Amino acid sequence: MKTVQVRNITLGQGIPKIAVPLVDTDREALVKQARTVAALKPDVVEWRIDFYQDVTDYDKLGQTATAIREVLGDIALLMTFRTKGEGGNLILADDQYFQLCQAIAKGKMADLLDVELEHDRQEIKQVLDLAHRNGLKTIMSNHDFDKTPSETDIFSRLKEMAELGSDVAKLAAMPNNVTDVLTLLTATNRAQEELDIPVITMSMGDLGKVSRVAGQVFGSALTFGAVGKTSAPGQISLEDLRHDMADLKLN
Numbered sequence: 001m002k003t004v005q006v007r008n009i010t011l012g013q014g015i016p017k018i019a020v021p022l023v024d025t026d027r028e029a030l031v032k033q034a035r036t037v038a039a040l041k042p043d044v045v046e047w048r049i050d051f052y053q054d055v056t057d058y059d060k061l062g063q064t065a066t067a068i069r070e071v072l073g074d075i076a077l078l079m080t081f082r083t084k085g086e087g088g089n090l091i092l093a094d095d096q097y098f099q100l101c102q103a104i105a106k107g108k109m110a111d112l113l114d115v116e117l118e119h120d121r122q123e124i125k126q127v128l129d130l131a132h133r134n135g136l137k138t139i140m141s142n143h144d145f146d147k148t149p150s151e152t153d154i155f156s157r158l159k160e161m162a163e164l165g166s167d168v169a170k171l172a173a174m175p176n177n178v179t180d181v182l183t184l185l186t187a188t189n190r191a192q193e194e195l196d197i198p199v200i201t202m203s204m205g206d207l208g209k210v211s212r213v214a215g216q217v218f219g220s221a222l223t224f225g226a227v228g229k230t231s232a233p234g235q236i237s238l239e240d241l242r243h244d245m246a247d248l249k250l251n
């Protein structure tokens, strides 16, 4: 598997990296929370801009990104607009979604840009290319909040992300039983063996918590941990995650 370097972290190597989401709605609260999170030194901070009140005002978005960036020091910043259908907070028409991604890339607002798979594939390719030309790395993502797709489906979605040219492929799915958790883990293991980009997966909810701590065993390169508010069901606190992952570390 190829690894991906972002600032001083290497995704796809060693113990999974930890990303902490920011879900506040205004600049002041975001900068305050970013300061609290930065002091805890996670590998990545994910700004969930679908919660930000001025997300469609690109000047304000850029200014807030700069303000967050200033308090993060060398911690990598991931910017994510999660659409409502994939568990996010807002609906955006496809053209607005891509305009937003383009503004983030052109403005070099982040180190990493989340791009969802369920959009027009040609537009996706263009936005990935634009991000790369502006020095951003990309994480393509796909979410199913109701169920867990089949192993073949999970694998082919992750593979498609790699084929589209993303640096990293991510998939989160909701399990309805233990077999679903195993399905996600099996697909993850296959993807990390067969794809040449790092893979991030998680099984959500309580049943899936095991997948959030055992990434090193099954092949997920990063896990999301909360400081205060969570951004998805089943997310574990940063503190517990660190503790549990240290216990499970492979030597």
Ligand SMILES: O=C1C[C@@](O)(C(=O)O)C[C@@H](O)[C@@H]1O
Pocket: 021, 046, 048, 080, 082, 114, 141, 143, 170, 172, 202, 204, 224, 231, 232, 233, 235
């Ligand atoms: O894609 C993901 C993964 C996630 O949904 C989770 O389940 O931890 C949390 C989101 O904030 C992030 O964008």
